[in-house]
Amino acid sequence: MKLSAFQSYLRKEKIDLAVLFHPDSNITYFTQMKPSSAISVIKPKGADFYLSLLDKWPQLRGITIKKLTKGWEKELSNKKVKTVGVNKSSLSLESFEKLQKIYPSAKFVDIGEEVVRIRELKTPREIEYTSIACQITSDAFTALIKELQAKRLKTEQDVAFFLERFMKSKGAELAFPTIVASGKNSSIPHHPTSTTELVPGFLQLDFGAQWKNYCADMSRVLYLGQPTEQEKKMYSKLLGVQERTIQQATEGVPFKKLDEFSRKLLEKEAKYFVHGLGHGVGIDIHEHPVYGKKNARLQKSQVFTIEPGIYFPNKYGLRIEDTLVFDGQARILTTAPKDLVAIDPYK
Numbered sequence: 442m443k444l445s446a447f448q449s450y451l452r453k454e455k456i457d458l459a460v461l462f463h464p465d466s467n468i469t470y471f472t473q474m475k476p477s478s479a480i481s482v483i484k485p486k487g488a489d490f491y492l493s494l495l496d497k498w499p500q501l502r503g504i505t506i507k508k509l510t511k512g513w514e515k516e517l518s519n520k521k522v523k524t525v526g527v528n529k530s531s532l533s534l535e536s537f538e539k540l541q542k543i544y545p546s547a548k549f550v551d552i553g554e555e556v557v558r559i560r561e562l563k564t565p566r567e568i569e570y571t572s573i574a575c576q577i578t579s580d581a582f583t584a585l586i587k588e589l590q591a592k593r594l595k596t597e598q599d600v601a602f603f604l605e606r607f608m609k610s611k612g613a614e615l616a617f618p619t620i621v622a623s624g625k626n627s628s629i630p631h632h633p634t635s636t637t638e639l640v641p642g643f644l645q646l647d648f649g650a651q652w653k654n655y656c657a658d659m660s661r662v663l664y665l666g667q668p669t670e671q672e673k674k675m676y677s678k679l680l681g682v683q684e685r686t687i688q689q690a691t692e693g694v695p696f697k698k699l700d701e702f703s704r705k706l707l708e709k710e711a712k713y714f715v716h717g718l719g720h721g722v723g724i725d726i727h728e729h730p731v732y733g734k735k736n737a738r739l740q741k742s743q744v745f746t747i748e749p750g751i752y753f754p755n756k757y758g759l760r761i762e763d764t765l766v767f768d769g770q771a772r773i774l775t776t777a778p779k780d781l782v783a784i785d786p787y788k
């Protein structure tokens with residue numbers, strides 16, 4: 442993607458080269474592939490990406506692909522190099538110690554923060570890939586409703602398999618392990634999908650497709666059986682909070698403000714909102730913008746989620762989540778309907 446933007450940063454900061462080790466999603470960002478193993482050496486001019494023979498080598502402008510051999514340390518070794526960029530948040534101590542031997546005169550600086558800043562603003566192509574991932578995710582949800590109405594699914598795992606099979610059959614990968622939580626299980630935000638039979642009550646879903654390495658993230662809620670008035674009220678309150686928070690997503694608004702706004706609207710239920718309002722989405726399911734960070738503001742070309750949730754211990758939980766892009770206004774990419782659908786009768 443924006444390799445040249447990163448290279449101008451290296452020039453400006455007088456960094457001789459930056460070395461990235463697999464696994465590091467920045468390698469996927471620059472190569473648009475997921476290698477089995479890789480070392481990337483990016484210089485102010487040019488870049489060498491060492492890949493193994495296990496993967497198909499991509500053809501990339503401005504990047505020379507070389508074979509990753511056992512002798513890579515020798516090949517890279519250079520006593521003259523003065524400044525080496527590394528990604529602190531992903532580099533292992535083992536790899537770092539190797540780098541110290543390869544570049545004995547170098548000082549090491551973190552370039553991770555800069556790549557994060559570059560990745561935070563998506564190109565039109567990245568937005569296109571994310572939109573496709575979100576469309577497949579939304580379509581899977583619509584198909585699921587029909588499948589549940591036909592009573593073909595018995596367990597949480599059945600539901601997860603249905604969604605995953607649907608998304609994969611469209612050529613997508615999964616952005617993260619699908620969460621399906623039936624009844625009381627929904628009170629745990631990250632409930633591990635199990636072989637538990639579906640029970641009457643709320644059915645919480647949190648899932649996403651991945652299209653050409655770009656993730657979608659969506660949460661929806663269904664109801665098996667007939668919801669009580671109280672349950673309906675709680676659902677529509679949360680949906681109102683989610684929609685009104687999206688309306689506040691205007692240019693330059695601090696993400697912290699959006700988070701506070703949604704908590705205010707939740708009133709006495711705010712204490713059951715046990716996680717942040719959302720996160721950036723891209724190659725990583727969680728990336729920048731990070732809402733808790735000071736000065737994190739909504740900008741054009743960011744892709745992000747809005748996902749308020751409330752979790753009543755031992756009763757049930759609800760979370761409604763969309764992936765959005767900001768292009769002057771907040772546009773919802775996960776277009777699946779949000780009105781509560783009750784699937785009845787359901788035992």
Ligand SMILES: [Mn+2]
Nearest residue numbers: 658746748762
């Ligand atoms: Mn999310």
